[in-house]
Every structure is written in structure tokens, then in C-alpha cells.
Amino acid sequence: MLRQALALERQTGNDRCTAETLQLLGETERGRGNYHPAERLLDESLVIYRQLEDRPGVCAVLSVKAGVRRYQGDYEGATALFGEALALGRASGDVRRVADVLARLGNLASEQGSPSQSLPLYEEALALHYQLGDTSGIADVLSRSGEAATQMGDYAGAVVFCEQSLELYRSLGTNYGVAYVLLNQGEAASGMGDLEGGKALTAQSLALFQEIGDRRCIAFALEQLAGVAREQHDYRQALALYEESLELHCGLNTRPGIARCLEGMARLACAQGLGERAGRLHGAATALHEAMKSAMAPAARVRYGQEMTAVRGQMENEAFTAAAAEGRTMSLEQVMDYAHDELSAGRAGA
Known part of the structure; x- marks a missing residue:
């Protein structure tokens, strides 16, 4: 359907819709793990958005491109793209975009093994989401903060962040958010020595990710369950x-x-x-x-x-x-x- 829509939009010369569809196609390819096709589509979308001087569109595509680089482990490339998106967001006064990019930059720092560097980024992002009254954004940053706390070995702090985030996500009915928090809670529980509790939470997370169909997060949940099985000396499992x-x-x-x-x-x-x-x-x-x-x-x-x-x-x-x-x-x-x-x-x- 998207390919057909793109062909029609090109024929009619509707540049804005063309850029939006190219972005959606790029996001679809990213989700499938087809990173090179994703980047080509996103680059084409970015060119059009720049020609239209559409700052929100440019910021959005830069963020998606950064995600593509992140998934491939190109953290330098991802940081540069997020940095450009952040500068554009600040220049245009797009508070929501700034908050979103700050949270993603914090996540990059955590993934690179420096979760302590993510905390000030999360704090700024959280303050902006509270300013906007954005419950989903607040839940997201609390979840990421819990993950960072777990990575630093602050399991008690992680539990607090995760409980707050989980309550918000459940009130919103956001299954993906619930699944991600459960994954973080499972890791924190295992870190505190509660292997059975960690296993149960991670299994709940896995079931939700399987229902959603997010293969990347399914893989992380499986790897986390493997770690629990290893700690329980169930080497075959x-x-x-x-x-x-x-x-x-x-x-x-x-x-x-x-x-x-x-x-x-x-x-x-x-x-x-x-x-x-x-x-x-x-x-x-x-x-x-x-x-x-x-x-x-x-x-x-x-x-x-x-x-x-x-x-x-x-x-x-x-x-x-x-x-x-x-x-x-x-x-x-x-x-x-x-x-x-x-x-x-x-x-x-x-």
C-alpha cells in the first residue's frame, strides 16, 4: 500500500506527502532489519523536507536515521544525527522534539556503557515532558532511567523508576511500554538475586513483545532469560x-x-x-x-x-x-x- 501511495504522490507532485511516505517506508525497512534500504528511503525523504524547509520533518527523519545507525552499532553516526535534530528542535522551539531527542541521546550513552552520562539528559527530558503534560513521554523517560539505574547496579532505584513508569503505561494501555518496563524490572530483580522473580517478569515481557511482533526486543528478552537460566545452572536451557x-x-x-x-x-x-x-x-x-x-x-x-x-x-x-x-x-x-x-x-x- 505504501509503495502504491508513493507512486501516486510522485505522479501528482505532492512533495510533502511523498516525503512522509518515504519516511514511513524507511521506518518499515528499519523494523525489518533492512538498514541500507531504510537509509536510502530516509535520505530521499530528508532531501525533500529540507527543500520544503520543514524543520519538524527534518528532525523526525534525522531521529529515525539515528535509530538505524544505533541498531547497527554506529554510535558516533547516531550521536551526530541526534545532535543535529536536537539543535534544530531547540532553534525552532519544538519542546516535544527536544525532549524526545534528549531521551534518545541518554539511551545511546547507556548502550555505550556510560549510563551515568545519561542521567542529566533524562532529567532534562523528564522536566520538559512534565512541562508539556505528556504522560507517555514521562513514562518513557522513567523507564529509561530505570534501565540506566539497573546498568549502574542501583537496583532499588531502578525498581522505583520502573514502578512509576509501569503505572503510567498501564493507565495509557500502551503494551509496548509495559513490555519494556517488565523487561527492565526482570533484569533488576535478577540483579538483586531474585532469579525466579526476574524470570517471571522477563517471561511476561517476552509474551507481550511476541504479541506485538518486535523481533529486536524479543531477542533481548530471550537473551535475558538465557542469563537467568545460566545463573540457575540450567545450561541446556x-x-x-x-x-x-x-x-x-x-x-x-x-x-x-x-x-x-x-x-x-x-x-x-x-x-x-x-x-x-x-x-x-x-x-x-x-x-x-x-x-x-x-x-x-x-x-x-x-x-x-x-x-x-x-x-x-x-x-x-x-x-x-x-x-x-x-x-x-x-x-x-x-x-x-x-x-x-x-x-x-x-x-x-x-
Whole structure:
């Protein structure tokens, strides 16, 4: 339907509608994980909006383009695009757009492993949403703040943010928001040692994301459930969940998600005493983070480091270092093949 509408709008010379449809098509391709076609459509939309001097349209497309870059792990590109959108929003006095972009910039900081840098951005965004009386925006920023608190290990603070956000999302009937908060609550509960509670909350989140059809968030929920299974020493279940999550992330080419799965699998290998496997997966995940200029969240980083140190101590240091070096040199395709082979081998031996 959108393609047909676009053809008609081009024929009639309706530039504004053409730009809007191109933007919608770009967002659709982004959701499917087709990032290059998405960028081409968005670039064409952006050119038209600029010609029309439509600042809100330009800001909207810049934000969507930034999301495309973010999903691919191009955090520098995403930051630059969000920065341009923020400057335009401030210049035009578009308070809602400014608040939205501030929240997204905060999310970028968290994803890059610096959640503390997201807090002032969230605070400014939250104040603007309160000024606007935007309940949905308030719920969104509270949810993101809860996620940042979890990443810093402030689980009690995360619970407070999440409870406030969940109440608002439920009052609005926004299932996506509810699902995302439940995911954050599940991670916080697991972080506090309540693995069964974390598992139940994450399972609720997964069911909602499956109902919505958001494959990226389904993948994150599966990866989180895999982590719970790993902590409960249910290695067979953890392997199955990691494989399902990794397959989704690979299909969508979401590199941040791939890195998280590889880290989780490295931790699983540590728990099983498989030092060489852990080293290779660790090296591959490290290389991805370096390419994205990102890092693990602080709370996870501490425990991950302890586990890598422990498994290194169980084997020859040189052997672990060599395995990690090998993992770092693998192409993304080689990493995926290796992960699949190792998951199959682990499933057979679990």
C-alpha cells in the first residue's frame, strides 16, 4: 500500500506527502532489519523536507536515521544525527522534539556503557515532558532511567523508576511500554538475586513483545532469560535461549545485541569450565565493542571481568590469550558460524 501511495504522490507532485511516505517506508525497512534500504528511503525523504524547509520533518527523519545507525552499532553516526535534530528542535522551539531527542541521546550513552552520562539528559527530558503534560513521554523517560539505574547496579532505584513508569503505561494501555518496563524490572530483580522473580517478569515481557511482533526486543528478552537460566545452572536451557536470541539479532544485524549474546555465551562457557571457548567468544565480543566504541554496562562489566579472570586462572594464561586473540580476528560471519557450532556442541554435551 505504501509503495502504491508513493507512486501516486510522485505522479501528482505532492512533495510533502511523498516525503512522509518515504519516511514511513524507511521506518518499515528499519523494523525489518533492512538498514541500507531504510537509509536510502530516509535520505530521499530528508532531501525533500529540507527543500520544503520543514524543520519538524527534518528532525523526525534525522531521529529515525539515528535509530538505524544505533541498531547497527554506529554510535558516533547516531550521536551526530541526534545532535543535529536536537539543535534544530531547540532553534525552532519544538519542546516535544527536544525532549524526545534528549531521551534518545541518554539511551545511546547507556548502550555505550556510560549510563551515568545519561542521567542529566533524562532529567532534562523528564522536566520538559512534565512541562508539556505528556504522560507517555514521562513514562518513557522513567523507564529509561530505570534501565540506566539497573546498568549502574542501583537496583532499588531502578525498581522505583520502573514502578512509576509501569503505572503510567498501564493507565495509557500502551503494551509496548509495559513490555519494556517488565523487561527492565526482570533484569533488576535478577540483579538483586531474585532469579525466579526476574524470570517471571522477563517471561511476561517476552509474551507481550511476541504479541506485538518486535523481533529486536524479543531477542533481548530471550537473551535475558538465557542469563537467568545460566545463573540457575540450567545450561541446556541457556544454550537454547542464546541460540534463539542470536539468530534473531543476526537476522536483524543488530550488532549491540550480537555483542551481548556473545558475552553471555562467554559467561556460560566460563560456568562450564570451557576456557578456550570462553576466550574466543570474549575476544569476538571485545572486537565488536571496539568497533562500535562501546562497552558493557558497569554492573555487568565487574562480574564479567571476575569470571574471565577466574577461567583464565584455570588454564594456561597464554592459551586463554591466544583464544581471545583468535576471536578478535574473526569476521562477523566467522563469529556467527563459530557460535552456532559451539552452541550445537554444547547442546549435545549439556
